[in-house]
Amino acid sequence: xxxxxxxxxxxxxxxxxxxxxxxxxxxxxxxxxxxxxxxxxxxxxxxxxxxxxxxxxxxxxxxxxxxxxxxxxxxxxxxxxxxxxxxxxxxxxxxxxxxxxxxxxxxxxxxxxxxxxxxxxxxxxxxxxxxxxxxxxxxxxxxxxxxxxxxxxxxxxxxxxxxxxxxxxxxxxxxxxxxxxxxxxxxxxxxxxxxxxxxxxxxxxxxxxx
Numbered sequence: 001x002x003x004x005x006x007x008x009x010x011x012x013x014x015x016x017x018x019x020x021x022x023x024x025x026x027x028x029x030x031x032x033x034x035x036x037x038x039x040x041x042x043x044x045x046x047x048x049x050x051x052x053x054x055x056x057x058x059x060x061x062x063x064x065x066x067x068x069x070x071x072x073x074x075x076x077x078x079x080x081x082x083x084x085x086x087x088x089x090x091x092x093x094x095x096x097x098x099x100x101x102x103x104x105x106x107x108x109x110x111x112x113x114x115x116x117x118x119x120x121x122x123x124x125x126x127x128x129x130x131x132x133x134x135x136x137x138x139x140x141x142x143x144x145x146x147x148x149x150x151x152x153x154x155x156x157x158x159x160x161x162x163x164x165x166x167x168x169x170x171x172x173x174x175x176x177x178x179x180x181x182x183x184x185x186x187x188x189x190x191x192x193x194x195x196x197x198x199x200x201x202x203x204x205x206x207x208x209x210x
Contacts, residue, residue, distance in 0.1 A: 004195070005037065005048040006055070015058050028070045030061055030077060056203035066177065080202055083120060088207060090114040098123065098208050103130040104205045106140065107147060124201055125150040128164065131201075139193045142173055154198075166194040 012019065025031050035057075037048045057077065064073055091114035093099040101161055102124055104110050109118070118126065129147050132138045138146060146166070154162060154177065160182035166173065169190045179185060 004051040005039075006051040007170070008047040008049070010060075011049060011054060015055070016099075017058065017062075025061060025070070029074045030070065031057060034084045047073065050200075052197070052200035053203050056200060056206075060203070060206055077206060080206070082092075083202060083205060083209065086120045087117055087125060088123060088209075090116050090118070091160050093118065093123065093126070096208050097206070099126045099130045100134065103133060103143070106143065121153075121154065124198070124205070127205060128196055128201055131196070131204075132166065132194055135194070142166075146175055148176065153192050164194075164196040165192065166196075 006014070008022070012022065022031070026033070026036065031054070035049050035054055036052075038045055039048055040046075060077060061073060064076070068076065078207075088096070089096070090099075090104050090109035093104065093109070094101060094114065103112065104114075107126065107129075109116050109126075113150050124149055128150060129138075129143050132146065133140075134145055146164075150164070157177075157179060163178055163180045163182045165176040165178070165182075165184060166185060167176065168174075169187070175194075176184070180199065186192065
């Protein structure tokens with residue numbers, strides 16, 4: 001399975017940025033060179049991007065560019081080391097719009113007034129669960145299983161990137177975790193409901209915690 005891609009034309013229309021802005025940010029290394037993927041189409045060669053990562057990165061650039069120079073932005077967006085040291089309380093997660101009150105209440109984060117602290121990995125797990133809940137892709141029972149799956153199994157990757165696959169077949173749902181990049185082939189009748197990559201979650205978190 002390939003990562004979801006978005007064409008340059010659709011990206012510019014969806015985000016409202018110009019061709020010039022996109023390539024200026026590329027020159028300033030705000031957007032990695034390897035995200036510009038050239039593919040053959042029936043109209044010729046077109047440029048595509050990894051959808052979730054580029055949308056997360058452009059969101060972060062737009063919301064941070066008024067406070068930082070482009071060079072400072074490049075340093076900030078390229079550095080993930082501070083994220084791994086991140087620790088936030090449930091109240092801070094709410095204030096920064098990282099996790100909703102529904103998710104925090106579901107997993108006990110609002111007990112005791114929201115003072116419970118979460119380390120980086122726990123924040124990623126809550127963020128992933130909240131993301132799928134907000135999209136309506138999982139129900140509350142599935143959210144419980146997802147949180148348990150992430151909590152128990154992501155430590156096996158020992159700092160390596162991973163991807164989460166959420167699939168359904170004949171009403172039965174299942175979560176799978178695989179080292180990234182993953183190329184999975186499913187049985188006939190299996191529907192891929194959602195696919196989340198650890199790197200994409202990091203990209204989206206950057207703008208919310210900085």
